[in-house]
Amino acid sequence: GLGLTYKKDENFGEWYSEVVVNGEMIQYYDISGCYILRPWAMSIWEKMHDFFDAEIKKMKIQNCYFPLFVSPGVLEKEKDHIEGFAPEVAWVTKSGESDLEVPIAIRPTSETVMYPYYSKWIRGHRDLPLRLNQWCNVVRWEFSNPTPFIRSREFLWQEGHTAFATKEEADKEVLEILELYRRIYEEFLAVPVIKGKKSELEKFAGGLYTTTVEAFIPNTGRGVQGATSHCLGQNFAKMFEINFENEKGEKCMVWQNSWAYTTRTIGVMIMVHGDDKGLVLPPKVASVQVVVVPVPFKDADTKGIFDACTSVVETLKESGISAEADTRDNYSPGWKYSHWEMKGVPLRIEIGPRDLANKQVRIVRRDNSAKTDIPIDDLVVKVRETLDAIQQNLFDAAKQKKEACMTVAKTWEEFMDALNQKKLILAPWCDEEDVEKSVKERTRGEMGAVKTLCSPFDQPEMPEGLFFRHLTLLYIKLLLSRHNI
Ligand SMILES: O=C1CCCN[C@@H]1CCCn1cnc2ccccc2c1=O
Numbered sequence: 001g002l003g004l005t006y007k008k009d010e011n012f013g014e015w016y017s018e019v020v021v022n023g024e025m026i027q028y029y030d031i032s033g034c035y036i037l038r039p040w041a042m043s044i045w046e047k048m049h050d051f052f053d054a055e056i057k058k059m060k061i062q063n064c065y066f067p068l069f070v071s072p073g074v075l076e077k078e079k080d081h082i083e084g085f086a087p088e089v090a091w092v093t094k095s096g097e098s099d100l101e102v103p104i105a106i107r108p109t110s111e112t113v114m115y116p117y118y119s120k121w122i123r124g125h126r127d128l129p130l131r132l133n134q135w136c137n138v139v140r141w142e143f144s145n146p147t148p149f150i151r152s153r154e155f156l157w158q159e160g161h162t163a164f165a166t167k168e169e170a171d172k173e174v175l176e177i178l179e180l181y182r183r184i185y186e187e188f189l190a191v192p193v194i195k196g197k198k199s200e201l202e203k204f205a206g207g208l209y210t211t212t213v214e215a216f217i218p219n220t221g222r223g224v225q226g227a228t229s230h231c232l233g234q235n236f237a238k239m240f241e242i243n244f245e246n247e248k249g250e251k252c253m254v255w256q257n258s259w260a261y262t263t264r265t266i267g268v269m270i271m272v273h274g275d276d277k278g279l280v281l282p283p284k285v286a287s288v289q290v291v292v293v294p295v296p297f298k299d300a301d302t303k304g305i306f307d308a309c310t311s312v313v314e315t316l317k318e319s320g321i322s323a324e325a326d327t328r329d330n331y332s333p334g335w336k337y338s339h340w341e342m343k344g345v346p347l348r349i350e351i352g353p354r355d356l357a358n359k360q361v362r363i364v365r366r367d368n369s370a371k372t373d374i375p376i377d378d379l380v381v382k383v384r385e386t387l388d389a390i391q392q393n394l395f396d397a398a399k400q401k402k403e404a405c406m407t408v409a410k411t412w413e414e415f416m417d418a419l420n421q422k423k424l425i426l427a428p429w430c431d432e433e434d435v436e437k438s439v440k441e442r443t444r445g446e447m448g449a450v451k452t453l454c455s456p457f458d459q460p461e462m463p464e465g466l467f468f469r470h471l472t473l474l475y476i477k478l479l480l481s482r483h484n485i
Pocket residue numbers: 081082085086088089108109110111140158159160204228230258259260
């Protein structure tokens with residue numbers, strides 16, 4: 001039948017796998033950890049791309065394309081950068097029947113691909129800032145549970161790699177890009193995120209500091225890294241000798257950033273908004289915002305109804321709303337309702353004989369199933385209003401759910417209690433790596449150990465009398481949750 005077998009709140013993992021397939025976003029592929037992105041998913045990727053690409057062009061960042069293949073010498077240039085990641089690197093060892101002289105790596109990220117050429121291109125201060133981005137795929141041969149969009153062995157992303165003469169310029173850009181990532185989540189995907197800084201243990205080892213937008217998946221009670229914007233400091237400049245002659249003729253190393261968001265964004269959106277009828281797409285990223293379904297009744301003016309559907313679609317399209325009429329004569333209206341609800345189309349318009357007679361249409365919201373009859377003359381205004389209301393409602397509902405799952409822990413007991421209730425925890429933090437490691441150890445259990453997510457930039461009030469306080473003068477609020485999906 002058309003419905004889902006699994007319920008979101010009962011079998012979240014199975015629900016998710018089913019909804020991405022029934023919603024026609026994903027086709028499972030015969031290589032584990034790899035998925036086909038069907039047009040219904042690709043159109044969401046394109047909407048985000050169009051926004052982000054236009055924004056970085058305003059920042060004078062240019063797109064480029066570097067090769068997929070990395071020579072081993074360069075990939076392993078810096079041991080501490082590559083050490084933890086080496087098992088994930090995929091290698092090409094043969095062409096046809098013959099072995100390659102030297103195996104070639106497939107890019108898991110492009111620092112080592114790009115920076116030898118940054119070193120060639122950057123000579124003097126006039127060559128700075130150098131700000132390049134590429135839209136591409138990367139491969140990381142992970143073994144932990146593959147999940148469509150969330151964790152796959154190949155995924156799409158954009159990776160920005162910028163070089164500056166001063167740290168101040170780098171610090172500024174890190175936050176400008178992080179704000180764009182917040183906008184992608186909150187303004188397009190209707191997913192609330194928390195901006196913050198990663199701990200020393202969780203940051204990108206090759207960098208100086210990592211900033212992040214953290215999302216929250218209520219069903220798992222876990223945070224999930226939404227996107228990252230790193231300041232690399234001068235670590236890679238040292239490694240790849242990316243130097244420039246400043247105005248005074250002194251030889252200096254550049255300051256660099258690197259930042260990315262990936263197709264994981266789509267998975268987070270599905271997990272947050274989806275329900276037991278299927279996908280729920282925020283209008284800002286829906287390729288079809290309104291589907292118009294004719295509801296013929298016996299032979300009552302069927303042509304009139306179909307003509308009305310076509311003209312409603314034209315009117316909406318002319319006002320910039322993406323609309324489609326489902327006039328297939330081999331499916332019933334009821335079948336069509338379920339089909340487009342499964343695909344998460346934000347708004348449905350039904351037109352039957354009564355609607356025609358009354359010069360009205362019936363609109364049905366996907367987010368709360370509300371039905372309203374609107375006069376055909378108010379069509380565009382009402383549809384636009386309703387789409388905006390759906391967008392806002394999805395965000396508000398997700399924000400409310402996230403906040404209901406967040407709690408402040410002042411003692412270890414409160415902390416453990418909140419963890420076992422699958423909550424996000426704000427706790428005072430001494431920001432010492434060995435403490436972080438020991439907390440991870442002390443919380444290892446069947447639900448997975450705790451990990452720190454970030455130290456939020458906007459710190460809520462710290463309640464008085466915290467027993468942590470006497471441990472250290474420095475404390476910052478930290479967002480913790482079970483290790484993410
Ligand atoms: O996040 C970003 C933003 C975009 C550019 N790269 C940085 C850091 C990537 C960190 N990383 C992540 N997985 C890897 C896997 C294999 C080899 C290297 C790596 C690796 O360096």
